[in-house]
Amino acid sequence: MVIIVSGNPATGKTTIAKKIAKEKKLEYIDVNDLIKKNRLYSYYSKKDESLVVDTKKLNSFLIKLINKNKDVVLDSHLTHYLNPKYVDMCIITICDLKELKKRLEKRKYSKEKIRNNLDCEIFDVCRTEALEAGHKVKIIKTSK
Numbered sequence: 001m002v003i004i005v006s007g008n009p010a011t012g013k014t015t016i017a018k019k020i021a022k023e024k025k026l027e028y029i030d031v032n033d034l035i036k037k038n039r040l041y042s043y044y045s046k047k048d049e050s051l052v053v054d055t056k057k058l059n060s061f062l063i064k065l066i067n068k069n070k071d072v073v074l075d076s077h078l079t080h081y082l083n084p085k086y087v088d089m090c091i092i093t094i095c096d097l098k099e100l101k102k103r104l105e106k107r108k109y110s111k112e113k114i115r116n117n118l119d120c121e122i123f124d125v126c127r128t129e130a131l132e133a134g135h136k137v138k139i140i141k142t143s144k
């Protein structure tokens with residue numbers, strides 16, 4: 001079973017992905033780690049304060065990985081760009097804005113980055129993109 005866990009930063013992807021992997025006896029895959037180790041990015045954006053990922057490279061890397069191991073939970077906000085034919089379940093984590101702001105501040109992100117991440121949650125970016133890509137989406141709220 002291939003499960004992807006997407007969602008905006010600090011909404012609870014890693015927490016949920018690890019929990020599901022344990023429960024369903026699947027391998028947990030830290031996609032951000034894969035991106036760094038395999039240089040699946042194009043450059044570092046100072047403006048966005050993050051690596052700009054080459055999603056084409058990432059997709060083909062993940063497809064190869066899935067072809068070898070079909071019992072995985074993939075943790076990243078970029079996994080929903082995968083073609084739904086490779087994916088059995090797409091989980092999107094969401095979080096209440098007040099709680100999310102607290103979590104982002106804890107990460108010591110800049111004011112701009114916090115603002116941008118909150119805007120992404122307000123505009124439901126990950127859920128919208130996942131639905132547009134054709135995934136069967138399951139929402140998990142990680143706040144009260």
Ligand SMILES: Nc1ncnc2c1ncn2[C@@H]1O[C@H](COP(=O)(O)OP(=O)(O)O)[C@@H](O)[C@H]1O
Pocket residue numbers: 007008009010011012013014015016093103141142143
């Ligand atoms: N269900 C939850 N209830 C309470 N706190 C949570 C929950 N899920 C995540 N958190 C907290 O929110 C923060 C961000 O979670 P994390 O799983 O790292 O998010 P992401 O991987 O999406 O960036 C962590 O401090 C984590 O402990």
Ligand SMILES: [Mg+2]
Pocket residue numbers: 013014015
């Ligand atoms: Mg994470």
